[in-house]
Amino acid sequence: MVDNNIDIQILGDNLSIDTCYQYVIDETCGGIVLFVGTVRNHNKGKDVTHLDFETYESMAIKELSKIADECVEKFQSKKLSIHHRKGHVGIKDIAVIIAVSSIHRKKAFLACEYVIDQLKERVPIWKKEFLTDGSYWVNARP
């Protein structure tokens, strides 16, 4: 979904930091902040072999668009690019990229953090973690 300075994609292939970066470049902006979420090889003391992301794609895009709109409202963000992976993602691979441009740096930092925090809270994407001895849906059980 690309609309009104907001670029949101859920992709089955490797994500590109440069694509997100290029999208948010703006001649009126003095700061760009990028967050890159990567897959680590351990969680809660166990070895992780890979992840699998499932998405309710239409709703996830809708919810991410709302979060991006909130950034424009709260932090006067100029341009936002949010790319999230779906499917099988390996160790060290990029799971998510958030890029935000802003007139001044401070609000770009704030907006970037806001997006990742809200994404983890309310965007319908589910992570299945594969360990050496099994797999489970993250956050599903108490």
Add this chain to the structure above:
Amino acid sequence: MMKIRCFGIAKDITSQAFITIDEQLPSNVEGLKLWLEKNYPQFKSLNKCMIAVNQEYADDNTPISTSDEIAIIPPVSGG
């Protein structure tokens, strides 16, 4: 017939990407949650699931009908 989309652990519990309710359809989200817990007791052991109606989070009082797009949203874990 009411069709419900299942994702993540909800899909594992029901073993299906869609489940259907054929009779005594719940009239709102609360009714659907009760139906789910009755027919799939494993839902009780999960962290709280949300229900989305037409791709928006819905509270217990939200009415539902066969023409709505309804989905079970288990606790999310993106990023």
